[in-house]
Amino acid sequence: MSGAGAPGFMLAPGTARPIKPRRGTMTGAAVVLLAAITVWAGIGVQVDLPAIAANWRNATSNIVQLLQPDYGFFPKTVPALLETLQMAVIATAVGAAISLPLAFLASRATNPKPKLLAGVRFVMNMVRSVPDILYAAILVAVVGVGALSGIMALVLFNIGIIVKLVSESLDGEDLGAQEAALATGGSWPKANRVAMLPQILPSFASQVLYTFELNIRASTVIGLVGAGGLGILIDNVRSFFRYHELSLIILEILVLVLVLESASSWLRKKLV
Amino acid sequence: MERTGADIRFHDVSVTYPNGFTGLKDINLNIPAGEMVGIVGLSGAGKSTLVRTINGLVPITSGQITVGEHQLNGRGSAQLRGRELRELRSNVGMVFQSFNLAKRTTVINNVLMGRLYHSPAWRTLLGAWRDDDVELAMSALERVEIVSKAYEKASSLSGGQQQRVAIARTLAQRPMVILADEPVASLDPPTSHVVMRDLQRINAELGITVVVNLHFLDLARRYSDRLIGLRSGEVVFDGAGADADESVFENIYGRSLTAEDVLSSKGTL
Ligand SMILES: Nc1ncnc2c1ncn2[C@@H]1O[C@H](COP(=O)(O)OP(=O)(O)O)[C@@H](O)[C@H]1O
Ligand SMILES: [Mg+2]
Numbered sequence: 001m002s003g004a005g006a007p008g009f010m011l012a013p014g015t016a017r018p019i020k021p022r023r024g025t026m027t028g029a030a031v032v033l034l035a036a037i038t039v040w041a042g043i044g045v046q047v048d049l050p051a052i053a054a055n056w057r058n059a060t061s062n063i064v065q066l067l068q069p070d071y072g073f074f075p076k077t078v079p080a081l082l083e084t085l086q087m088a089v090i091a092t093a094v095g096a097a098i099s100l101p102l103a104f105l106a107s108r109a110t111n112p113k114p115k116l117l118a119g120v121r122f123v124m125n126m127v128r129s130v131p132d133i134l135y136a137a138i139l140v141a142v143v144g145v146g147a148l149s150g151i152m153a154l155v156l157f158n159i160g161i162i163v164k165l166v167s168e169s170l171d172g173e174d175l176g177a178q179e180a181a182l183a184t185g186g187s188w189p190k191a192n193r194v195a196m197l198p199q200i201l202p203s204f205a206s207q208v209l210y211t212f213e214l215n216i217r218a219s220t221v222i223g224l225v226g227a228g229g230l231g232i233l234i235d236n237v238r239s240f241f242r243y244h245e246l247s248l249i250i251l252e253i254l255v256l257v258l259v260l261e262s263a264s265s266w267l268r269k270k271l272v
Numbered sequence: 273m274e275r276t277g278a279d280i281r282f283h284d285v286s287v288t289y290p291n292g293f294t295g296l297k298d299i300n301l302n303i304p305a306g307e308m309v310g311i312v313g314l315s316g317a318g319k320s321t322l323v324r325t326i327n328g329l330v331p332i333t334s335g336q337i338t339v340g341e342h343q344l345n346g347r348g349s350a351q352l353r354g355r356e357l358r359e360l361r362s363n364v365g366m367v368f369q370s371f372n373l374a375k376r377t378t379v380i381n382n383v384l385m386g387r388l389y390h391s392p393a394w395r396t397l398l399g400a401w402r403d404d405d406v407e408l409a410m411s412a413l414e415r416v417e418i419v420s421k422a423y424e425k426a427s428s429l430s431g432g433q434q435q436r437v438a439i440a441r442t443l444a445q446r447p448m449v450i451l452a453d454e455p456v457a458s459l460d461p462p463t464s465h466v467v468m469r470d471l472q473r474i475n476a477e478l479g480i481t482v483v484v485n486l487h488f489l490d491l492a493r494r495y496s497d498r499l500i501g502l503r504s505g506e507v508v509f510d511g512a513g514a515d516a517d518e519s520v521f522e523n524i525y526g527r528s529l530t531a532e533d534v535l536s537s538k539g540t541l
Binding site (some may be wrong): 177180182183184186187189191194195196198199201202 | 327329358359360361362363364365366368370371372373374375376377381382384385386388389391393396397438441442445
């Protein structure tokens with residue numbers, strides 16, 4: 001269409017055109033603010049550049065050791081490696097089972113009771129605001145050192161994530177089928193079961209796999225405070241400066257995470 | 273599926289929405305059991321509001337509606353709620369413009385939704401439907417001639433097939449009344465006729481009372497025993513389809529008719 005050339009197409013300029021929103025100044029302000037926050041944070045944690053330089057000589061010899069993993073140590077890491085895997089699997093399964101009904105209670109689309117909704121959301125925000133390592137530290141103190149504390153910490157961590165993500169998928173679902181189910185005389189729980197659950201099942205499965213990926217990584221870290229798995233082993237060899245052995249453990253984690261993450265993301269792509 | 277239809281009576285029914293807008297004004301209607309009623313009116317005239325009051329999806333502000341032995345009251349009188357409201361709804365099927373199926377599950381699972389009221393909670397939770405319920409759902413699918421699609425995913429069906437699944441879902445309720453809110457507005461003309469004939473056949477063979485909102489005047493005239501014209505929430509015509517000529521429709525619409533008001537490609541009633 002050569003609209004502009006057609007006679008009478010162009011109106012008199014300057015009439016009733018919307019003003020282009022000025023995003024420029026906002027972006028500039030945001031950049032300045034971010035820079036200021038970064039400088040403030042650096043001062044706050046006292047980044048000491050000379051000290052970093054001084055430690056560097058020490059660090060280089062450690063790095064050299066880290067580049068030479070002690071493969072002979074492998075058999076001794078197997079039980080811890082398996083424990084880490086088991087913790088992740090169990091915590092993902094238990095977390096997913098507890099999260100599914102909670103997600104329905106935490107979504108505006110599936111919970112018609114405003115007070116219950118607000119209550120569940122409040123508790124879920126609390127659960128999510130505690131970092132996994134803190135759960136682990138507390139549970140190790142209460143339940144004792146070992147995999148059980150680790151699993152419990154991961155379950156809480158998983159509930160926080162899965163409930164949030166799945167209730168958000170529920171919020172975004174089309175409500176037509178649910179309305180139809182309610183119109184047949186179904187109660188809310190029944191209508192949610194038959195009309196909403198099938199709709200979010202693929203996204204639920206995908207979120208569960210995603211939390212499994214997170215759990216593999218998290219289960220190594222929470223071990224550092226005594227909550228089972230490879231983390232405990234890391235803590236042991238590190239405190240005796242056995243960097244060749246530490247190096248092997250890090251390598252194992254790397255391989256484990258890479259393999260499981262790619263398997264899981266391959267599966268997730270198939271789901272949605 | 274032997275079961276007879278129910279009477280529907282509106283007595284001075286008004287609906288005022290929470291924002292103060294009056295959706296229906298002093299509606300008085302008597303729809304005898306087994307009648308097929310078409311409701312016409314411009315967009316915004318209150319057609320959806322009217323059919324949705326019948327199953328309590330829209331609460332009425334004043335007046336009374338009786339559906340068979342169930343009674344819905346306006347504000348200030350005893351309200352139908354909880355199990356009583358669900359019992360009313362279990363006797364009233366509803367068909368929607370956009371089909372409202374759970375698209376990611378099978379056709380049969382969608383039809384089984386019609387058994388929700390009667391199915392125990394634990395069975396519903398586990399998806400372990402009674403054999404009788406499955407059989408009822410299958411025969412409902414048979415009645416709309418798509419039983420062969422029972423185990424296919426609802427999303428794999430065409431629009432017309434999806435709407436027939438939705439009709440089967442209402443049949444699985446063994447309803448006394450079927451409400452249809454612009455059931456063919458998303459369908460092409462030939463499919464529209466197929467779906468309308470399904471509704472007509474169900475009305476004739478099972479004696480179920482059918483109330484159907486229709487946008488197209490020729491469809492409304494052709495497929496209903498009785499036409500009700502709505503304008504700004506009020507009944508402005510109530511009579512036989514055959515009596516509704518162009519001047520009647522122009523009164524209901526408050527304007528002259530255009531080709532968009534009819535489905536037929538000839539553009540006439
Ligand atoms: N939930 C609501 N709140 C406020 N106004 C509404 C609501 N639903 C419908 N209305 C208004 O009521 C009028 C009738 O709507 P509706 O019954 O959907 O008409 P129709 O189905 O004939 O197009 C419209 O003006 C609409 O905007
Ligand atoms: Mg409407």
